Every structure is written in structure tokens, then in C-alpha cells.
């Protein structure tokens with residue numbers, strides 16, 4: 556019999572297959588056009604309901620104090636919003652490198668919102684969870700949307716985008732690239748042409764944050780240079796991770812096997828949708 560007070564859920568990473576900066580809002584946030592793809596590199600979260608209303612993270616996560624962990628912030632946000640009197644113990648098994656542009660923190664937050672909606676029996680809709688998620692970070696809504704998606708605005712205006720089967724070599728340069736530093740750089744391109752989804756299907760895909768990140772962090776440029784020897788490569792999000800796509804797992808593995816011992820990376824498969832897509836009603 557299922558134990559209704561416990562839930563284990565996955566939180567996949569994302570790649571930005573392109574990221575074009577097309578303008579800036581009055582509040583300083585940048586307007587983007589980006590294509591999100593989920594991949595099977597994932598964190599795993601364990602939730603155990605409590606009757607006393609306490610929200611806790613029960614394990615240590617290096618570099619992330621409990622109170623600032625997005626899983627704890629997501630759970631407390633749901634508490635405040637719904638007045639729910641239950642609590643939860645959350646265990647976070649991190650696999651996604653942090654601050655790498657793979658969206659691990661945002662995905663953990665989204666998986667927490669989706670899981671507690673179930674565990675606490677809240678019955679919130681997908682749209683409401685996406686609205687709440689946006690208050691935690693620009694990347695959270697797409698993980699609740701649950702489909703690979705073309706995003707506009709700061710990442711909250713989403714349309715599904717079907718993508719072919721693909722495997723990716725993802726490399727982890729050993730640097731932490733702060734998102735705000737890249738977005739505030741004077742040399743950042745902020746005027747890429749805004750294109751329709753149809754035009755984007757055939758346009759040259761690029762990441763406007765990449766030149767600035769490469770200039771500030773030579774390790775990113777070095778990893779891109781190595782990967783470019785095998786296939787077109789790009790940085791994801793604000794970096795530091797870089798990736799290249801391949802039509803088969805064998806081709807991707809053949810490249811990874813040649814990775815110099817000083818570099819780190821993985822082969823990961825593109826997902827056709829988020830593993831928790833059906834956990835909430837539209």
C-alpha cells in the first residue's frame with residue numbers, strides 16, 4: 556500500500572537551446588527569447604508530510620543555507636498562500652551542478668510546488684502554481700508548464716515547442732558565473748531582433764550572454780573551444796555550462812570519452828516533457 560504521507564519526485568535540469576536578449580524592462584530585467592529543453596540530468600527530492608506545520612530541509616546542501624534554499628522558500632510560499640496547517644521534511648539529493656545555467660535551483664522549487672500541491676491536497680491549478688513560481692525566479696514557471704517551450708518576457712510567456720530526440724554532451728567549467736554580473740555587463744548585446752516562433756525555427760541560434768561570459772571567464776571559452784571540435788556548441792543560460800547536441804547516444808559518448816582528464820562533463824538525453832507534467836490539471 557502507498558504511504559500517502561511520503562513522496563519522492565524528480566527535478567530535471569534544462570538547457571537554453573538559444574537565448575536572445577531583445578530589450579530591457581524599466582525595472583532593469585532583460586527581455587528574452589529563449590528555448591527551454593528539459594534533460595535527464597536531475598535532482599531527487601524526498602518529501603515527508605508533518606502534522607505540526609513545520610517546514611524543514613533535513614540534510615545539508617553545500618553552499619545553500621536551509622532558509623535560502625529554494626525548496627524551503629517554495630514550501631513556505633505555499634503555506635502563506637493557502638493557510639495550510641500541514642508541514643513537511645524535505646531531503647534534497649543534488650546532482651545538477653549549481654550556478655551553471657542548468658536551472659537546478661529553479662527546478663527544485665517547481666518540483667516542490669508540484670509535490671506539496673499533491674501531498675498537502677491543495678488542488679491549485681497549473682496556472683496558479685506558475686504564478687507563484689515566478690515570484691521565486693524567472694526560470695521556475697517553465698518547469699511547472701512541463702513542456703519544452705519557447706519563452707518570452709523574462710521567461711514567463713510560454714508556448715510548447717516539440718523537439719527531436721537528442722543527446723547532449725554537457726561540460727561543467729570549474730567556475731561560478733553570477734547571473735546578475737553577466738546581465739549588467741556594459742558590453743552585453745541587448746538588441747537582438749525579436750523574431751516569431753516560425754522565423755526562429757530556421758534562424759541562427761545563439762546565446763547573447765555567451766560573449767560576455769567568455770570574456771570574463773576564460774574557462775568557459777576553453778570548454779566551448781574543445782567541444783566545437785566535434786559539433787556546434789553553446790553556453791546554457793548565464794553559464795558556466797556548455798553543451799552540444801548529437802543524434803545518438805553513441806555519438807555523444809564517443810565525444811565524452813575523449814574529454815581531457817582536467818575537464819568534467821556528462822552525456823544526457825533530451826526529454827520530450829517534464830516527468831511531473833501530469834501531476835497537475837490544466
Ligand SMILES: C[C@@](CO)(OP(=O)(O)O)[C@H](O)COP(=O)(O)OP(=O)(O)OC[C@H]1O[C@@H](n2ccc(N)nc2=O)[C@H](O)[C@@H]1O
Nearest residue numbers: 583584585656657658692693694709734735738792793794
Ligand atoms: C539566464 C537564465 C535563462 O534561462 O537562466 P540561468 O542561467 O539563471 O539558469 C534566466 O533568465 C535567469 O533566471 P533566474 O536564474 O531565475 O534569474 P533571477 O534569479 O530571477 O535573476 C538574477 C539577476 O539577473 C538579472 N536578470 C535576470 C533575468 C532577466 N531576464 N534579466 C535580468 O537582468 C537581474 O539582475 C536579476 O537580479
Ligand SMILES: Nc1ncnc2c1ncn2[C@@H]1O[C@H](COP(=O)(O)OP(=O)(O)O)[C@@H](O)[C@H]1O
Nearest residue numbers: 623624625653654655656657658659660661663
Ligand atoms: N535547491 C537549490 N539548488 C541549487 N541552488 C539553489 C537551491 N536553492 C537556492 N539555490 C541558489 O541558487 C543559485 C542558482 O542555482 P541554480 O538554479 O542551480 O543555477 P542557475 O541559475 O545558474 O541555473 C545557487 O548558487 C544557490 O545559491
